[in-house]
Amino acid sequence: MSTATSARPTARRTPLETRTVVDAPGTRRRRSVPRLLGGALLVVLGAVAFGAVGLRVDPGxxxxxxxxxxxxxxxxxxxxxxxxxxxxxxxxxxxxxxxxxxxxxxxxxxxxxxxxxxxxxxLGAVTDPPPGQSVIAVGVKTGRAPSGLTPGASVLVVIVPQGGAVDPPPQAPAVVRAVDLTDSSGITVVSLQMSAESAVRIASATGDVALILQSPGR
Known part of the structure; x- marks a missing residue:
């Protein structure tokens, strides 16, 4: 007479080295904080080092x-x-x-x-005006010069005759040196720098002075 033996299933044990370790809640967050702080510190140190190097190589x-x-x-x-x-x-x-x-x-x-x-x-001995140049003052009536004329502007000086047309009228390029306030009669005194030859010609001409604003270098 044979006896039937029932075999119980054998539970398999997972080796210790293959088990998955699960961090306790909050452990991963605590571990990441030092890493974040360390990374931020590296960024700051890098910026400081870059600035120090930049100062050393500044050519100014x-x-x-x-x-x-x-x-x-x-x-x-x-x-x-x-x-x-x-x-x-x-x-x-x-x-x-x-x-x-x-x-x-x-x-x-x-x-x-x-x-x-x-x-x-x-600096040193006065060299103004430069050799070959002269500075003269002219009275300009209202409407004979552009508004907002300032020192350094390049202008063409034209003498408009009063007693008849002159062809061509006396004219010369110049640079504005100073512009005085307009007086009660509507005259503005403008100091002009131009060649010595042109200064004599303009100063001796008779008529109204007109100033034409020009582009620098003309």
């Missing part, structure tokens, strides 16, 4: 520039100059900020505009 220098306009022959004061940072041009003899004390008290050889870089050849 501190030089002197005009803080306000001065006329030729003016002794420069400390308030007349300011410091600007530029990349210098070898052809431009700029004055470094270390020479500031030596500049104060020097004489402007030429008119200096506000914002212009100060160069060594602009």
């Amino acid at each position: 220098i501190d030089v002197l520039a005009m803080a306000r306009p001065v006329a030729a022959g003016t002794q420069l004061s400390d308030e007349d100059i300011r410091v600007v940072h530029i990349v210098p041009d070898q052809a431009l003899h700029v004055v470094r900020v270390s020479e500031r004390s030596a500049v104060v008290g020097r004489t402007a050889a030429v008119p200096l505009a506000a914002g212009a870089l100060l160069t060594s050849d602009q």
Whole structure:
């Protein structure tokens, strides 16, 4: 007589090394915080290092520039100059900020505009106007010059005759040096720089002065 034996299924055990380890809630978040802080610190350190390297390779220098306009022959004061940072041009003899004390008290050889870089050849004996040039003053009636005329503008000076047409009327190119306030009679005095020959011709002509604004270089 045979006896039937029932076999019980054998449970399989998972090896320890193959089991999946599940982090407890909150553990993964706690582990990521130090990593985030470390990454942020690296970014900050990188930015600081980049800035330090940028400062070391900056090719610019501190030089002197005009803080306000001065006329030729003016002794420069400390308030007349300011410091600007530029990349210098070898052809431009700029004055470094270390020479500031030596500049104060020097004489402007030429008119200096506000914002212009100060160069060594602009200081010393007055050389204004330049050789071969003259500066004259003319009275301009209202309507004979463009509005808003400013120093540095290039103009064509034309003498409009009063007693009959002259062909061609006396004329000469010039650069505006100064514009005075219009007086009660409607006359504006304008100082003009032009060639010495043209200055004599314009100053001796009779008629009304008209100024025509032109593009620089014409």
